[in-house]
């Protein structure tokens with residue numbers, strides 16, 4: 001890899017292709033199991049293809065150009081980003097078809113997106129206000145380029161997007177009439193549906209969202225603004241999103257890594273191929289207590305803890321769970337009947353929530369079996385701007 005490496009990753013680079021290197025990593029280190037990752041990427045690509053849906057994975061979950069490239073190579077038509085900084089980091093990393101999935105309110109950022117389009121990117125944006133559409137159009141014209149535009153619809157998340165068919169139609173009309181913009185359709189991200197654990201309840205919630213979306217699509221069609229793109233969906237809803245034929249593309253993100261927050265979501269309701277936990281955080285056991293627990297070198301600066309607690313693995317065996325005990329430290333509560341792992345051992349922990357966890361790491365340590373095989377930069381790490 002070309003960029004400079006610091007800290008643990010700089011030491012770990014020397015271990016690439018060394019047999020058994022996975023258990024000798026300097027830690028804390030984000031570890032990506034390549035077999036599981038490839039399974040996840042292929043499974044989502046196949047599922048969307050079979051359902052007749054396009055796939056535009058969300059990079060907010062991984063922030064890594066190499067992963068985006070692999071998703072595209074597997075059939076994704078482009079990538080979503082949550083923030084301009086995330087998008088620009090991936091653009092600099094060589095990813096060319098990018099959709100910013102949230103509205104913004106900064107002329108500097110609007111200008112930088114138009115500049116990326118002028119530099120060869122196929123840049124898509126969403127708008128939920130007339131002044132934002134006008135500002136994008138103005139920036140696109142200034143840079144002699146064109147931005148693809150989706151009208152952002154609020155289908156129940158209550159975060160961004162217009163909330164009524166009349167507003168959607170009015171905005172589509174405005175966008176269609178502005179030089180510098182290409183009206184492509186709508187975004188309808190139903191975030192509230194994704195983490196409903198029960199399959200039937202999730203399907204019911206998705207259908208309810210679908211009714212709202214259908215009323216907006218009907219109004220747009222009746223007014224002559226047939227959306228070519230209807231973008232939304234996520235890991236939790238992806239199997240349901242083909243049912244009512246409303247969405248044309250799926251924005252799933254977490255499926256590449258999976259996390260404990262998705263662990264309780266019954267993806268199928270009937271069983272079927274599942275996404276696998278491909279991302280783990282390797283930590284080292286640095287202490288034992290006579291009270292029976294072990295202490296590791298990774299706390300809330302290594303994992304985002306807004307999810308169920310990490311499970312701890314030594315090789316393939318689950319040896320306990322992590323309990324938070326500080327910014328830099330974790331407490332392993334050993335599984336029933338087990339003692340704590342020995343001091344110095346490198347254990348791997350599942351992640352409570354993958355998106356904010358990857359934002360804590362510069363580098364992914366990519367492993368195949370027990371061997372470290374590559375380091376991938378997380379280019380958009382820290383790009384919450």
Ligand SMILES: Cc1ncc(COP(=O)(O)O)c(C=O)c1O
Pocket residue numbers: 058060061080101189191194232233234235236251252253254255
């Ligand atoms: C707009 C948007 N699309 C897609 C996703 C991806 O969702 P998931 O990680 O559940 O697949 C998110 C996640 O927050 C999102 O905000």
